[in-house]
Amino acid sequence: MSELAAAAPVAAPAEPRRLTAAQRWRRRYGLATLGGAIIVLWIIVAIAAPLLAPYPPDLVDVTRRLKPPSSEYWFGTDMLGRDVFSRLLFGARVSLFAGIVVVILGAAFGTLLGGIAAYAGHRAEEALMRFTDLMLCFPPIILAMAIAAAMGIGTLNTMAAMLVVWWPKFARLARSLVLVQRGQEYVEAAHVIGYGPGRVLLKHILPNSIGPLIVLVTLDVGHAIIVFAGLSFLGLGVVPPTPEWGAMVSENRQLVEQWWGATFPGLAILSVVMGFNFLGDGIRDWLDPRARRR
Amino acid sequence: MNRDSIHSITRRDLMRLLGIGGGAAIGAGLPGFEALAQSRKDTLVIGMDIRDTNNLDPVRDLHYTPPMTVHACYDTLLTMDPGDYITLKPALATKWERTPDGKGWRFTLRDNVKFVTGNKMTAQDVKYSLDRVNYIGYQAAQYLTNVAEFKVVDEKTIDVMLKNPIEPILTILAAPSFSITDSKVVAEKGGDATPQSKDKDKATEWLNQNSVGTGPYKLVGWERGAQIQLVANPTYWGGKPPYQRVVIRHFEDSAAQLLSLRRGDIDAAFNLLPEQLTTLKDDKDLWIKEHDSLDFIYIALTHNPEFNKALAVKEARQAVAYAIDYDGIIKNLLGGAGIRPPNFIPAGLLGATEQLTKEIGFREDLDRAKKLLAQAGFPDGFEFEIIYGNGAIAGTTYHVLGQKLQADLGRVGIKLKLNPMPQVNLRTLYNGGKMSATLVYWNPPAVENALWSWATVQRVAKRLHWTPPADLVKLVDDAATETDPKKAEALYIEYQKRMVDVANLIVLFQPRYQVGVCKTIKDLPLTAAGWQLEVGGVKPSA
């Protein structure tokens, strides 16, 4: 703080300003808490969608199409007269599910591969990491687009296509983390005691490297939600009439005058992705003492 | 109108807020507008989604949008006026009659027609152009399979000799693919019109950037995925074209097209959605040009029990047809901009009218649909999968239509599974007959009844695994070759009744083109004959 005090033109106190416990807590965890709260809220919405939604999400009534937001239809209706608000609530299920599952599976597979590579060393490491690099050099959305087009449209197919391009970054991160840990004394000690490599990897190295992984996972769920919505937006995501946010933006974006159809699902994506980014960012600060806020 | 005044106030306020008088200061206003005002008046700017434009060489595959450009630059022997797709009009040929032996048609060419290159148009050019279509062998060549030979009689007379003299050919020759090109220049640029032209012809690349026709405009450049540039042809035989320049500007989506039209950046917007058009109706600077098309969207249902047990039963297919809310689709989804033909021949052609649809066509009748389901042996309904592509027709996407159908059929217990896919996969499955049902689009390459009716008993029938009864096939042939229009009409009505009973092809609607137009344009002659717009006939007001 002392060096920063010099930079602050206004009041440069010799010692840290006194913050109340509450203020300090808010500074440190405020944004992360907000992010966490947003996510929890969306998860509740996703689970309770059938209870919360005023209408069934795929109730078609072409005589009530494109009604503007009102007390009857909070977010208006779309081209087929469906309630945008209800579809938005149900859409949370698809987006959250896709984002979380892709990242968790991708992280699990990538971490395992990266961990094994780093631990195995030599030829195996070289081969595995080159393969990882190879997958990394494709722009994810283009490769996913090609795979989704090849496999056919559907939530699970699109998620599979995303998985193909999702794991490599985790493999890279896991490898570098394990490389750092491998040289540590406690790992050597474990070897000396006679623990097998699998046990050392899972019981000793991974727990010690888990922090950065958690940060990446959290930040990445947001990214995955955007990519999934993007593929849906391009017409390669969900099978209609599944309510999904990216598809909803795509269906309604041509209607400039009827702005509600595309604006609200877009805001939904923005809010949930922001939630994950706030949380991930907060966890990173918390884990990294140098960047920690006071 | 209120909305607009709000817009302009907001904008002026914002400008004032930013402390600027015009757009220039922020580097992003309406750049150079006055400077362009003069040339802007002489330029027609058309906003359109032209992503399917692959070629502007008439002999190559012309998808949906290229014919408009090709027709603006080239002429055919015969043509059709907007709105009348039964009577042929003279174009480069002024007279046509049977050859003396009765085995073909003899065309007398118009006098003193010059190509935009300055060369005189002769029968030799006609032969070269049509031979080149035939030998290069793309889609358009398929319509010439009945032609035995193109024979030059003298400089201004050409005979088209046919293998089967009674099969139709005149209506086909009116399509833009059969445009007449300057044979000398095309040959100079690597063109070839011999049986080897499939490999030897190299003129396409050049013809994609330049045109050598007799039409009102001349192609001077095509920037793929961006725009097509035309300039007036000063020697046009039909008189001086009304514009100096025509720009066909590509727009990937309709929202941007609407905004550009409102701002006057473009003069006509071709791909607006029904809702967007509704908002134009009270704009005093704009008007809407409408024209019934000959395109339609239809559902094809398989006869093959391997793909779907229920659909193989006629009554089950009929139940599908009676469960659809046709009026809701046209009235609400299309904003009323569509009509419905009785069956697979578009309304407006010989023997097909909207009135006939009311008499013999399908209609929404849920009780009847339920009865038919019971008769078919599926009283509780059944499930089938329908495939469709990613795209939109008349602003309504297959995606939206599919979901509407799903809701409609659900009312009688028929469960519709939607399977959207890339166009390629759709074509593969449909052409290979490997689907239970599909929702697709049909637009004619040329206006000739038989091109529709033959398809239903030939290649479309094959895809649906349907063997049409021999008497139906004969009925189609008789109708195609009948020269007395009254008798042909009766035959076509009979044919449509039979097809409605078979119920494997359900036409949902025939969209009405709706184009948003600036008041600066007086006339925008749309046509359904295959090239969308008579570019040469567009006239500025005042």
Add this chain to the structure above:
Amino acid sequence: MLRYLTSRTLATIVMALLSTLIVFLIASLVPGDPVLAQLGDLAASNPEIVKAYRAKWGLDLPLYEQYWIFLKNLANGDLGISISTQRPVLADIRQFAPATVELGTIAFILSMAIGIPLGVAAAVGRDSWIDHWARFVSLIGVSSPVFWLAFIMLTIFYGWLQIMPGPGRIDPIELPPPTVTGSFLVDSALAGKWELLHTVAAHLVLPSIVLCAATLGLITRTTRASMLETLGQDYVRVARAKGLRERAVIVAHALPNALIPVVTLAGLAYANLLTGTVMTETIFSWPGLGLYTFRAALALDIPSIMGMTLVFAVVYLLINWLVDMSYAVLDPRVLKR
């Protein structure tokens, strides 16, 4: 040094080739038959024509032979012929690349020009309002779906406020400048068409803002973190202790070192901007490689997809290679590994 250089270079080339193989394997899984999509409805029903068409594009050969042909042609600088545009893929790429390079470069400059100062300001004024705002803005940038942001921007600035031009590279009425470099900015300046330059610049504003939103956030965050670390270093303290003015300490001492990780990231960010234009270009009708790739993917135009993947992979690998090289220069320890 030389050995490191050659091994990295060779590895990069091998990777580029392998990347085509991967695309080829994916292409082989595709159930659709591109020939049927390209031929008209009637022609596609004629087996003769379909066969001839297949033979013409080499589609009747077994897959490994097709791949072999592709590699052989590649050696001659031939990427094959696009099935949907019916001309050489290389010609397509040459035509569509300038628009993407121009857009990507402007977006890159924008994200650096805003991101670095913002990041520095956030680090220097840590926990101040500027830090909070920088954090908030960069998180919003990272969190906005591009396709939605583009829609909102167009609606507000073009449709509603009418202070920005619409989609495309120039106004519909304008003719493009005579091609020299392919960049409309440079070409219109070279041709002395200042009005046009104005138009071109205006058309770049919205798409480049949309495109750079996510990268901007990333650059800001990285600069901030790196700057914070540097400010805590001993030599910075020493500089302060010597009584240097704070501005001098930051600009002359801390910043150059803090920028090293940012430069590395910048390379990757540039690659991502160039290869990540699909959404932006689709919504802004921007005639570039992103739009081209999107259409090729939808049409399952295998030669085009292969060509584009190769181009994107090569761009990515090339920039990675440059980053590797710069590491070697900046940090000699790399060479000893």
